Amino acid sequence: MYDVLVVGTGPAGCMTAKMTAEAGYKVLLVEKMQLPREKSCSGILIKKSIDMVEGEFGKIPDAVLCRPTKNKGIIINDEENRVFKFESEGLNVWRNLFDQWLVSGAENAGVEFRQSTAVISCEEMQDHVLVTLQGNEIYHERAKIVVAGDGAASNLKKNLLKTQDSYIFTYQTFCSGTVDLDYNFFHAFMQPQLSQYDAWFNVKDDFLIFGIAVKDFNKIKGYHEKFLSFLASNFKAEIKSFVKGEVGIMPCVLPEYRVDLGIGRVLFVGEAANFLNPIGEGISSALASGYAAAEAIKSTYDVSEDVDVPALLNAYEKNVEPDKQYMIRQWKLLARISPKFSHLG
Numbered sequence: 001m002y003d004v005l006v007v008g009t010g011p012a013g014c015m016t017a018k019m020t021a022e023a024g025y026k027v028l029l030v031e032k033m034q035l036p037r038e039k040s041c042s043g044i045l046i047k048k049s050i051d052m053v054e055g056e057f058g059k060i061p062d063a064v065l066c067r068p069t070k071n072k073g074i075i076i077n078d079e080e081n082r083v084f085k086f087e088s089e090g091l092n093v094w095r096n097l098f099d100q101w102l103v104s105g106a107e108n109a110g111v112e113f114r115q116s117t118a119v120i121s122c123e124e125m126q127d128h129v130l131v132t133l134q135g136n137e138i139y140h141e142r143a144k145i146v147v148a149g150d151g152a153a154s155n156l157k158k159n160l161l162k163t164q165d166s167y168i169f170t171y172q173t174f175c176s177g178t179v180d181l182d183y184n185f186f187h188a189f190m191q192p193q194l195s196q197y198d199a200w201f202n203v204k205d206d207f208l209i210f211g212i213a214v215k216d217f218n219k220i221k222g223y224h225e226k227f228l229s230f231l232a233s234n235f236k237a238e239i240k241s242f243v244k245g246e247v248g249i250m251p252c253v254l255p256e257y258r259v260d261l262g263i264g265r266v267l268f269v270g271e272a273a274n275f276l277n278p279i280g281e282g283i284s285s286a287l288a289s290g291y292a293a294a295e296a297i298k299s300t301y302d303v304s305e306d307v308d309v310p311a312l313l314n315a316y317e318k319n320v321e322p323d324k325q326y327m328i329r330q331w332k333l334l335a336r337i338s339p340k341f342s343h344l345g
């Protein structure tokens, strides 16, 4: 019997796993992919993310950074081509290496880690959760508490809550070439002809990265082409070679915006819970919700007794409320810049 079984090695899952292991719980962390696994992401750590990671895991190593190592902030181009510059120092990481480093921090704290192992389902029993896993074969584990940090597409949440979430699809290409934009900033473009959400440009090592986000998956390539022509006409973009393209998903923050924090002994963290800040910044809220879940476990589960199940979810709700409010404030700020997001304005 594990005290805590954590699903997914994103920032949310790693944070909960490390903190609960450090507090003395018997923790199993499982990841369906083999590490280092790819996660489509711009890999910008804002200051809040850096502070949370360095507070729990220690200094972020140079080996996970890419050039320009320091991100100086974000430049937003609104619907009317007005420019809003928000300066703040962040870091530029490769997510596959960064997440692998988080996992090694969790293992050093005593977490047992299994990769190439997917959680297929969770069934709540009298005093534990029966978890079905698939590695080389299908088998079961038992845990007092499960923390699902399985990302935007969370199958565990879909199965347990029977919810139908809607998604934003992203497509970004890694290219070589030049463009007349400051490489030290992340650039977001809100013009509706360029995407159904936002379009962006950033740099990682020798790659220029051009991304767009849509609600309608079939329109991905069309919007991406329009974005590249827009950058060619307005910012002298010259693409010499196309290296790769990748698709990702994010939760679609809807007018009836809600977070799903859990049910019974299963807590949802990070994007599985619908945490996502504007312009697709989700690492800080993944870390914060992972932290809040760990604190909730620590305050409501004494291993000599059983888990106080109602208190667990209440504690998590209470701990994460400031982050939820912060996120809503951020969406409202964006709505003032871009009416596309005015449902939260």
Ligand SMILES: Cc1cc2nc3c(=O)[nH]c(=O)nc-3n(C[C@H](O)[C@H](O)[C@H](O)COP(=O)(O)OP(=O)(O)OC[C@H]3O[C@@H](n4cnc5c(N)ncnc54)[C@H](O)[C@@H]3O)c2cc1C
Binding pocket: 007, 008, 009, 010, 011, 012, 013, 030, 031, 032, 033, 037, 039, 040, 041, 042, 043, 044, 045, 046, 117, 118, 119, 120, 149, 150, 151, 152, 155, 170, 171, 172, 211, 248, 249, 250, 269, 270, 271, 272, 275, 276, 280, 281, 282, 283, 284, 286
């Ligand atoms: C194109 C793009 C750009 C982005 N850029 C940024 C950025 O620059 N900065 C930022 O802060 N945020 C960014 N984000 C958002 C950020 O990537 C996410 O918010 C963040 O990764 C969420 O973390 P998480 O821990 O909730 O889940 P994830 O990081 O998605 O991790 C989930 C993990 O669970 C694993 N998993 C899934 N199902 C199972 C299962 N059944 N069993 C076992 N394992 C499972 C997955 O393989 C994965 O490793 C971006 C997102 C996209 C799509």
